Amino acid sequence: MMTHSGRLREMISLVRGRLDSLIREVWFHPRLSELYPEFLFAIYGVTASSSPAMRVAAERCAGASTGDPIAAWLSTYYLEHADEESGHEQWLLDDLASLGIPRNLALQRLPYASVAALVGVQYYWMFHVHPIAFLGYIAVLEEPASMEFLETVSRRTGISLTSMSAHVMHARLDPDHVAEFDATLDALPLTQHHQDLISVSAIATVAHLESVFSDILEHFERISNPAGAATIFTAPRIALASASREL
Amino acid sequence: MTNVERLQQAGLVQTHIPLTPDEIQSVNALSPAEIDALISVRAKLGDAFFQRKVKDGDSHRMGTVMV
Numbered sequence: 449m450m451t452h453s454g455r456l457r458e459m460i461s462l463v464r465g466r467l468d469s470l471i472r473e474v475w476f477h478p479r480l481s482e483l484y485p486e487f488l489f490a491i492y493g494v495t496a497s498s499s500p501a502m503r504v505a506a507e508r509c510a511g512a513s514t515g516d517p518i519a520a521w522l523s524t525y526y527l528e529h530a531d532e533e534s535g536h537e538q539w540l541l542d543d544l545a546s547l548g549i550p551r552n553l554a555l556q557r558l559p560y561a562s563v564a565a566l567v568g569v570q571y572y573w574m575f576h577v578h579p580i581a582f583l584g585y586i587a588v589l590e591e592p593a594s595m596e597f598l599e600t601v602s603r604r605t606g607i608s609l610t611s612m613s614a615h616v617m618h619a620r621l622d623p624d625h626v627a628e629f630d631a632t633l634d635a636l637p638l639t640q641h642h643q644d645l646i647s648v649s650a651i652a653t654v655a656h657l658e659s660v661f662s663d664i665l666e667h668f669e670r671i672s673n674p675a676g677a678a679t680i681f682t683a684p685r686i687a688l689a690s691a692s693r694e695l
Numbered sequence: 696m697t698n699v700e701r702l703q704q705a706g707l708v709q710t711h712i713p714l715t716p717d718e719i720q721s722v723n724a725l726s727p728a729e730i731d732a733l734i735s736v737r738a739k740l741g742d743a744f745f746q747r748k749v750k751d752g753d754s755h756r757m758g759t760v761m762v
Contacts, residue, residue: 455724462721472757475757591759619758644729655736
């Protein structure tokens with residue numbers, strides 16, 4: 449019999465083909481060295497919301513009925529992970545600063561509406577259905593790039609690993625988180641309702657992430673059109689250690 | 696109506712690019728709520744373009760985002 453995590457991961461792999469293509473289109477973009485700040489900014493909007501969202505999810509668990517056998521466990525899980533993830537968005541601001549994008553410039557810019565939608569739907573389920581939905585969100589997002597891949601990107605594009613510190617840190621930390629997540633999910637007494645909600649949350653997360661990555665590519669294309677550049681960074685052209693190179 | 700047929704009817708499975716037997720089994724094992732969600736978000740399945748393998752690695756190596 450398939451485990452909860454096995455079934456969830458199989459379902460996610462079934463639906464994320466387009467998302468993977470869009471992620472690949474970003475990472476293998478011929479002008480990634482120029483696109484990279486936009487990529488970091490988009491992810492910043494997601495990462496900055498993670499710890500606060502988990503704290504709210506924990507609060508929602510605490511307010512659940514005493515007859516909910518999972519609520520207490522979930523509250524503890526979310527609070528522990530909120531503490532672990534706290535401040536990780538600062539790594540992204542550090543990476544942007546290393547590329548010449550001042551922190552205040554990133555903080556002043558409005559996050560993508562697609563990022564707000566990605567995160568916002570989780571608040572809907574926390575408040576109006578059950579905070580267990582957030583596990584579906586985590587299952588999709590907490591999948592780090594490997595160090596091998598990041599080093600390949602750095603060699604190919606000239607983007608220093610120093611400017612990828614957020615990705616590097618998660619490459620080192622998150623593989624353990626994924627295994628831990630799966631093990632804890634498998635140990636939970638999930639009802640069909642819980643399983644459906646986690647899956648639906650994961651499906652929605654994949655769909656919204658497609659919008660986020662589409663937006664990254666679309667925003668970058670407007671760089672070539674000054675009239676359309678209002679929403680991209682207006683810092684001076686970023687100078688990297690070496691020019692972008694073809695594979 | 697099977698889950699695959701529901702998704703075909705919704706235009707989310709390309710009838711000219713069939714799912715593999717494993718994919719058919721996986722899709723038909725999904726719950727009604729999961730199928731509803733797939734249709735709701737218009738998640739396209741079985742499209743060769745979206746499922747092409749990454750030349751320089753795979754999706755696990757690229758990662759997704761970071762929580």
